[in-house]
Amino acid sequence: MRRETLKRLLDARAARRALVLVTRLDGGGEEIISPGSIDKGHPQISEITACLRTGRGKIVETGAGELFLQPFLPAPRLMIVGATHIAQVLVRLAREVAIEPFVIDPRTAFATTERFGDAKLIPKWPGEALGELGLDARCALVCLAHVPDIDDEALAAALRSDCFYLGALGSVRSHERRLERLKARGFGEEECRAVHAPIGLDIGSVTPSEIALSIIAEVVAALRAGAGADGGR
Amino acid sequence: MSAALQTAQAWLDEGREVVLATVVETWGSSPVPAGGHLVIDDRGDFAGSVSGGCVEAEVIARAQDIIASGRPELLEFGVADETAWNAGLSCGGRIRVFARKLE
Numbered sequence: 365m366r367r368e369t370l371k372r373l374l375d376a377r378a379a380r381r382a383l384v385l386v387t388r389l390d391g392g393g394e395e396i397i398s399p400g401s402i403d404k405g406h407p408q409i410s411e412i413t414a415c416l417r418t419g420r421g422k423i424v425e426t427g428a429g430e431l432f433l434q435p436f437l438p439a440p441r442l443m444i445v446g447a448t449h450i451a452q453v454l455v456r457l458a459r460e461v462a463i464e465p466f467v468i469d470p471r472t473a474f475a476t477t478e479r480f481g482d483a484k485l486i487p488k489w490p491g492e493a494l495g496e497l498g499l500d501a502r503c504a505l506v507c508l509a510h511v512p513d514i515d516d517e518a519l520a521a522a523l524r525s526d527c528f529y530l531g532a533l534g535s536v537r538s539h540e541r542r543l544e545r546l547k548a549r550g551f552g553e554e555e556c557r558a559v560h561a562p563i564g565l566d567i568g569s570v571t572p573s574e575i576a577l578s579i580i581a582e583v584v585a586a587l588r589a590g591a592g593a594d595g596g597r
Numbered sequence: 598m599s600a601a602l603q604t605a606q607a608w609l610d611e612g613r614e615v616v617l618a619t620v621v622e623t624w625g626s627s628p629v630p631a632g633g634h635l636v637i638d639d640r641g642d643f644a645g646s647v648s649g650g651c652v653e654a655e656v657i658a659r660a661q662d663i664i665a666s667g668r669p670e671l672l673e674f675g676v677a678d679e680t681a682w683n684a685g686l687s688c689g690g691r692i693r694v695f696a697r698k699l700e
Contacts, residue, residue: 392669
């Protein structure tokens with residue numbers, strides 16, 4: 365691989381741009397394809413498009429030998445709204461599964477480095493914070509503040525985005541009240557089904573750590589459902 | 598994926614010679630999917646993985662030849678290989694790994 369190719373892959377990763385690397389397995393020649401400027405007449409167009417969708421690498425046989433198509437997708441991110449005890453654990457679990465966590469909470473007493481170490485903390489209201497960070501198809505968002513003003517603002521932003529997972533902490537009853545508030549903000553019943561609530565896989569979680577574990581498991585399930593069983597590396 | 602590639606870049610910046618090995622195909626049970634990376638330098642230091650640990654040693658050894666020759670290699674590992682006792686996949690899977698020098 366040329367050093368220039370490696371640099372372009374790393375630059376794209378840092379800028380959250382998707383790319384497909386095409387490598388000739390007989391001699392190592394390579395080509396980088398960006399989805400924005402893809403030639404519609406490219407002989408492997410359908411395989412390249414599929415790669416970008418599933419996140420899975422694939423070998424393609426051609427008359428001139430085998431090609432390996434490898435998608436490089438932006439790193440998944442987890443926006444954690446509410447700098448709570450569950451969030452403290454969730455930050456660690458997210459990093460462990462290579463999902464980059466961000467903690468958003470306008471309450472500066474909660475969003476402290478003392479509680480979150482070197483995690484990325486944004487002590488702002490979710491609307492402003494998410495506007496700055498951006499929510500793309502490789503982002504998940506969880507609402508843990510349990511304060512309607514904070515959570516609802518984040519949910520409204522996420523419902524208008526392409527994020528791959530959206531969850532909110534709270535019982536069935538508190539979720540019913542949340543849905544009423546979202547309706548008042550103009551969201552339809554169908555749209556609101558995107559919100560996973562009660563949040564997390566049902567593993568009978570009791571403690572904040574167990575709840576964080578159930579949440580990260582549900583986020584990974586959503587990520588892999590979209591990217592395929594072994595995608596996104 | 599980015600951790601191993603970032604390591605490769607850091608090693609290049611230090612003037613080391615580096616081979617990038619990528620899983621390109623898997624059959625059956627294998628813990629690292631297509632696209633997984635192992636990077637190896639001229640001293641045999643390595644980062645990342647192409648399997649659960651069963652074939653890494655073989656890839657690291659072959660990487661030294663690739664650093665010397667500059668020629669990429671397509672390596673295949675599986676239980677049916679003659680190297681099975683040294684570098685076979687105990688899990689019963691089979692993988693192909695493309696290894697090339699960064700230059």
